[in-house]
Amino acid sequence: MxxxxxxxxxxxxxxxxxxxxxxxxxxxxxxxxxxxALGKSELEPVKLTDQLIKLSQLKSNKLQYQNELVKIEKRLADIKAALALNVDIVELLKPIQSPQNNLTEAEITSRGEYFxxxxxxxxxxxxxxxxxxxxxxxxxxxxxxxxxxxxxxxxxxxxxxxxxxxxxxxxxxxxxxxxxxxxxxxxxxxxxxxxxxxxxxxxxxxxxxxxxxxxxxxxxxxxxxxxxxxxxxxxxxxxxxxxxxxxxxxxxxxxxxxxxxxxxxxxxxxxxLQRAHPTDITGFAGKQNQTIINLKQYQLNRDISAIAALINCLRSQNYNFEYYQTAADQLTLIFNQIEDQELCNALDLIQQQFSNQLEINVQNHIALVAIVSESLKQHPAMTGSFIDKLDQSDINVKSVFQATNDIKVVFGVNNCDYQNAIKMLYNQA
Missing domain, CATH: 3.40.1160.10 (Acetylglutamate kinase-like)
Structure with missing residues (x-):
């Protein structure tokens, strides 16, 4: 099947x-x-889902939504006519048509797939x-x-x-x-x-x-x-x-x-589940506009309660990290870029969780460039050759993230080097 x-x-x-x-x-x-739900086409530049979201917002704000409803009805009717279908479009639209039906936005939005x-x-x-x-x-x-x-x-x-x-x-x-x-x-x-x-x-x-x-x-x-x-x-x-x-x-x-x-x-x-040729590089991807915060303190990895409290505190303030990496004395957190004032607030929250001296290093405006391949688990030394290639291209590698048995290696580079780094790694693979 x-x-x-x-x-x-x-x-x-x-x-x-x-x-x-x-x-x-x-x-x-x-x-x-x-x-x-019906997507964009040459004659319909808007997805049906987006039309329904707009209709829902108009209804919830008690604004005129009939024009949007007419557009949706015509769109469905055109397909019915072209394919000679038997669907009763008027009956189909009744649940979202009546002002008395207090449907949630989720209910109205879901009608795109249903229709x-x-x-x-x-x-x-x-x-x-x-x-x-x-x-x-x-x-x-x-x-x-x-x-x-x-x-x-x-x-x-x-x-x-x-x-x-x-x-x-x-x-x-x-x-x-x-x-x-x-x-x-x-x-x-x-x-x-x-x-x-x-x-x-x-x-x-x-x-x-x-x-x-x-x-x-x-x-x-x-x-x-x-x-x-x-x-x-x-x-x-x-x-x-x-x-x-x-x-x-x-x-x-x-x-x-x-x-x-x-x-x-x-x-x-x-x-x-398993590739026939696991030695090949699979793909290259990345993200721009990241913030890397590196925390260093003697035997930091033993201060589990403080690390857990820190992570929970950051998340409570909607600072959700993309990646993290630990070592004996270090914890590295990667966030979607945190702007200046928010960054100060985040650093204050971090400092409050640790009673002893804590070194904090911040790198902003960073791009992450990743190489993904099952072969990296068997050949972790490949990472060194990638770093050499980036260095030979005058691309400054700010950080490297690769856990044991990981199928990816992630490099932190300056935002301005993002595309060049991906091009260089792709051409050399």
């Missing part, structure tokens, strides 16, 4: 619906489909199963046992299902949204529940590139990578796949295939 998820660009208009239908029908094993799934189910003559009827969240986590129980109560066939992505139901029985890009997560959850053989993620790109195309045009494509490598690249800003969608399929070893709806013949990128 294949679970296929189609993103907003794949569901943008009637022509995209036709492509999706051809893809689904080309393989009988594609028996469960998750969809995002899109309803249209596609009609087009394919498949069963539409509402995600809110079975995907359950308890204590901010997916409850897989309860979700599977509910799914089995709805359908025993587990065949030819259309499911709207991006939302679920929480323990208060309210519709709650997954994080942006949560359609990927919904697809991964469904693949997990159905014990799928493969989870396909259809988008508008033919897989993942080794480098952000805004930095290097036509960089090499990644044909295969591991779940852990994808997790690291997604965390560092690769936009093709939502990092929260990795865990549901990883725990069952279900491969992911990232494909292009507009070019379905392209191989795309496959995500697996």
């Amino acid at each position: 294949i679970v296929a998820k189609f993103g907003g660009s794949s569901m943008a208009d009637a022509e995209q619906f036709k492509k999706v239908k051809r893809i689904i029908e080309s393989n009988p094993h594609r028996s469960a489909v998750v969809v995002s 899109t799934a309803t249209l596609l189910a009609d087009y394919l003559d498949w069963q539409m199963v509402d995600a809110a009827d079975f995907i359950s969240i308890n204590n901010h986590q997916i409850d897989y046992d309860l979700s599977l129980k509910k799914l089995n109560q709805i359908t025993n066939e587990k065949q030819h299902l259309i499911v709207p992505g991006f939302y679920a139901r929480n323990e208060q029985q309210q519709i709650t949204l997954l994080e942006r890009g949560g359609g990927d997560t919904s697809g991964a959850i469904l693949a997990n529940l159905l014990d799928a053989d493969l989870y396909e993620n259809w988008t508008d790109t033919s897989g993942i590139l080794q480098v952000d195309p805004r930095i290097i045009n036509h960089s090499r494509k990644i044909y295969e990578l591991t779940f852990d490598e994808l997790q690291e690249l997604a965390y560092l800003g690769i936009q093709v796949f939502n990092s929260a969608a990795i865990h549901p399929v990883k725990i069952k070893g279900i491969p992911i295939q990232i494909k292009n709806t507009n070019h379905p013949q392209d191989l795309g990128t496959r995500v697996v």
Whole structure:
């Protein structure tokens, strides 16, 4: 069985619906489909989700929202007419149309996926199963046992299902949204529940590139990578796949295939537990505008209570670090860039947690440049050669972060050296 998820660009208009239908029908094993809300197209420059958010805000502020509703109705009606569907658009819109229906913003926003799934189910003559009827969240986590129980109560066939992505139901029985890009997560959850053989993620790109195309045009494509490598690249800003969608399929070893709806013949990128050629460099990524705070004190690593109190204190003030690294006498924290006054406040909070003398070194306006590869675990000495290459290119390495058995090495460089550092490492790999 294949679970296929189609993103907003794949569901943008009637022509995209036709492509999706051809893809689904080309393989009988594609028996469960998750969809995002209608995305942007040439005639529709705004995502349906954003239209619904705007409508929700107008309604909550008791402002005129009928014009926005008319735009949404026309958009759905155009697809209905082009595909000769039987969906009653007026009936479909009733819950968000009435001023008396005090729907939450999450409920209104989720209708983008719901409307899109309803249209596609009609087009394919498949069963539409509402995600809110079975995907359950308890204590901010997916409850897989309860979700599977509910799914089995709805359908025993587990065949030819259309499911709207991006939302679920929480323990208060309210519709709650997954994080942006949560359609990927919904697809991964469904693949997990159905014990799928493969989870396909259809988008508008033919897989993942080794480098952000805004930095290097036509960089090499990644044909295969591991779940852990994808997790690291997604965390560092690769936009093709939502990092929260990795865990549901990883725990069952279900491969992911990232494909292009507009070019379905392209191989795309496959995500697996173990690569066939783990010696290759997988990808290069990074983030600009970071702040590095290095704390040094004799036997700092033994002052666990102070370190824990420090971290909790910083988090309570919304200073959430991206990375940290410890050594015998040092603790290094990396944050999204903290500006001057906030930085002073953060340093005061740090100082308050330590009674003894504490050396604090701050580096601001730093970029992180990461190399991701399973091969780094077997060959940690590779890091030295990367540092040499950066040094030969007159790129000053401010810091290096690499834990034991880590599949990435992260270099801190000046913001102004960010793109040059990635280009140099890519060209030398």
